[in-house]
Amino acid sequence: MDTSPLSPGAHTVVVDGVAQRYHVAGKPAGYVAGNAAGNAAGETAGDSAGTGPVLLAHPGGPGISWEDLRMPEVEKHVTVVYVEPVGTGGSDRLPSHPHGYTRARYSQALDGLIDHLGVPAVHLLGHSHGGFVAQHYALTRPDRLAGVVLYDSAPVTGPEHFAEANARMEEFARRSAGNPGLDDVLDVWRSLGSLSDDEGMTRAVRGIVPAYMADFWGREEEFLPLLPSIHGTYISGLDERMVPDMVDDRDALGSISVPTLVVVGRHDVICGPRWAEELHRGIPGSRLVVLERSGHFGHIEEPAAFADAVAGFVTGTTAG
Template sequence: MTPALTEGTHTIERDGVAMRYHVAGSGPVCVLHPGGPGAAWEYLRAPHLEKDLTCVYVEPVGTGGSGRLPTHPDGYSLDRYVSFVDALIDHLDVPQVHLLGHSHGGFVAQRYAITRPDRLAGLVLYDTAPAAGPELMAEAGRQMEEFFARFPDRPEAHEAMATWKALATGTDEEYTRSMRGLLPAYFADSRVTEAFATLRAELRAWAVTSDEGPWQHHEALATLRTPTLVLVGQWDFICGPRWAHELHETIPGSQLVTFEHSGHFVHIEEPEGFASAVAGFVERNVVADRTVSSPRGGA
């Protein structure tokens, strides 16, 4: 294991901007990129996964203890995030890694796999979509209406719907309030559990901005040869099963796992199943790579 992969918090720098990352666990290396964009990395912490993998959690630029961009022409674009992922993987100094992207982090992971497939042993696209733009938001609106129809008598559902209709993300404080208000809709069951309450109290978000317009990855993903696992919660309102099936149908040889009792946070609602799916996928890729790399007749 390289010093860059010792447990704890580390910092790298690219173009004069610092980015922190956090290492926990042991086993094959998996880099995890959170969503938002602008959400604090801690929500993606997956202790069950750390039992089988060396988890490298990205703390994206613009959030938490990582640096902020100076005055710039193109903001926190996908390509900007990709450049920091590339710098991180280079810094880790291992031949290849698995890359897991959640939600907006899945957008980043797709773009990285398209542009740097040589750096990846495998790709995990977790509650994300192959395109961003008006159609994604329109579908989210429809799913929000369905969420509200399932829980019409629950105060937290009313709060989530009201937040959605008056979404405010202009400042860090507004974005954090909006994310906390929307949080019930991100779960399969809107009732306040201990895990939900903890996440809501600790959730932070930063109003990172980008001038990037709508995009789609379908054509590029159709040529992808990186082993890919697609994960989705059945009740995810923002990047739900419709988009997971599109990813699965577009990426050759991909695997799809749907979690029937989860929304946008499978690693919180079904942590053991989530960890089993991801660790199993990684282990199969590692075994396959060893088989291919071994000389004929070798162990």
């Protein structure tokens, strides 16, 4: 039985006394000492022959379950390491929980995970809030990355970001006028600032999904079964001193030196094209892919187009 850090399945690594879970799926990794390239991958979606570069996938939230980011089409081409961030799911909580989960803290956990994997340089994909983490990592630890994928991310949080999201939510409401589920979605949107526990977080992330997809109700039979798998952990967004962990990377984007792919859904409400275009303009040499029939979950809404963009980028920027 292969028990190497990149063998398929669930693993745990302890970083600075805090256990972090991660999950490996996809093509066997081909350039890590001690890892038998070509092993049959128990979680592989599709052909397991050959080897793949390593892509770390950091989910959003903060506090959203890693399963929601599962990308079977990407797994056909690369080894995907799904991070279960500290404070979420089966990973340990910090002593300051639900506070203290800053980008710096998540980056510290990524350092330990990358050390544990033994890969010289990985690709890092961050979705939504995970994109904020990935941006921070690319700015502070470029030597550890072969490339970064900023997926439905934004260069800034706070009032400006909220105003844009609120305007796009109003557009969604106009498009969805007359749908019997609209009022429930808008109630969830208005409640997001009052969340305080895991149960409420899970209820909210499930309830907001129709607004986060380009055509949820038109494809409801396809998407509805996904909802029970969505889980949330309440994380405050405050550091240990109870100060908000705000993001404003706009002035620093020009110093991102690693190959960068920016991916966004045309109909994304929370981290829409405005922010993707700003990231793309600010990051030298970056590539922008807009998924025209997606909202916030392009890996689910347009899996083939998403995989073409992400797997193509990862394999095209892998040395060797």
